[in-house]
Amino acid sequence: MMPVSRKAIIVMKSYQNQAEVLVKDYLLADPLIPYTAVLGGIFACKMVYDLTRLISTCYFKSYVGFTKIQRIEWNNRGISTIHAIFITVMSLYFVFWSDLYSDHQLLGLVTFRSSPLSTFSLGVSVGYFLADLGMIFWLYPSLGGMEYVLHHLLSIVAVAYAMLSGEGQLYTYMVLISEATTPVVNLRWYLDTAGMKRSTTYLINGVVIFFAWLVARIILFLYLFYHVYLHYDQVNHTHPFGLFLLFVVPSVLAVMNLMWFGKIIKGLKKTLAKRQ
Template sequence: MDLFSQLILVISVTSFLSFQWLFHRVSPWVSTRVSPGFLRLADKQKVEWNSRTVSTLHALVVGLFCLYILLFDDAINEDPVWGDPTLVKINVGVTTGYLISDLLLIFYYWKAIGDKFFVVHHLAALYAYYYVLGHGMLPYFANFRLLAEFSTPCVNQRWFFEVLGYSKSSKPNIANGMAMAIVFFLVRIAVMPLYYSRMWSVYGTEAFYRVPPEGRAAWIISSICLDVMNVMWMHKIARGCYKVMRSARRHKVGTQENGKAE
């Protein structure tokens, strides 16, 4: 194992241990001081709260790094299949540590946060990232996938509002719901044509055939699996957003008819 591969291994292990520490120690300590409502939650809800807090932190760190790479890393933009994967490997190393940490927590606290779709999502991502970390292939596409993390904070905030007892028709909930639907659509659905057009542009090239068959399978299969789940989640988010806005509109009309201000 070369020196850089050892560094990536250290980054992944450090990431795993850091997210475990954030889940078990930092999130409970900070949450009790930031939100008094945290202490009133049931044990299962506290587990999910801590899990979502860590998830939000990971999303912000990795998402911003991903955006920086997409904007300024000329090597992977010019050669999306075999461009210099140094920065991408670092980012993917952090995400790999997080995914393994989250999988461990999901299995350990299955009754609280167990979800088969998240297990499939994490395993599909880890399967694809193995080829990035182990062989340095497909850095552009691996990094592009991390754009999806920008939707995570709004998704988690929706759950925080719900568990704290905020009305679905409250202004903070409606604002977050709209932001969640818009951001989720932009970073997970609207980018699909760009992602697959870039994939098609390299299909059949020499660089493409240098990727071993199992690597191509991991790339294509994991991409399809992740996007099928993204479409399913987008459908649920859109329906939920529509119901909340419709309920808020009814409430507003009812208030006006009664002649009372909210």
């Protein structure tokens, strides 16, 4: 008879091979990538929410003293932080380092370029926005008012369109770089909720938010519009609905960013005034 240990190894190897075939031929097959990514993004949100709750319960003494809605928002911001880190890294890679959207590559019009990885990453982001929007509606308006609903709806439509059609993914990633501000904004809420509003860390955080917002949500949007202007001969070939999204969504988000930036400046001035 074959040793039990060797049998176990063969069985495990067989299951491993079947799993690899399932992932390669089905879950990550080109037509199914968007749907796999969206479901994966939603599942990841649930997993991060539970991990944030577990870690916070074990390592943050003040967590157990929060109200129920504070604990929910604390965990929810853990999700948005992880998503922001993921999509910022992917966006920076595709916009500035990858050859996929480079002008030096003869891969056709820049507005129609995509890859399995770029599509998958957008799908994960769609999954996050859907999960977060669901929580906003569930607890409305505790996790955010109408401006957050508008932001998420615009994001879902624009990102999902780029994911499913393959059009305008470069500009979608340019807009998604703005998520780089989310971790520092969430940190500010954490510090405030933990009673550290008068700390030096809170002051430094406010300054970091100011510069991060200026770069990622003001200057970067100007760069996006300038890039569209330079490549308008290619952009003009986009489907009318895609063209509509390309001009309307960044414009609306840019206005919202300017409004929020005004609040950031006022808040920073107020904090600095108290320090004098």
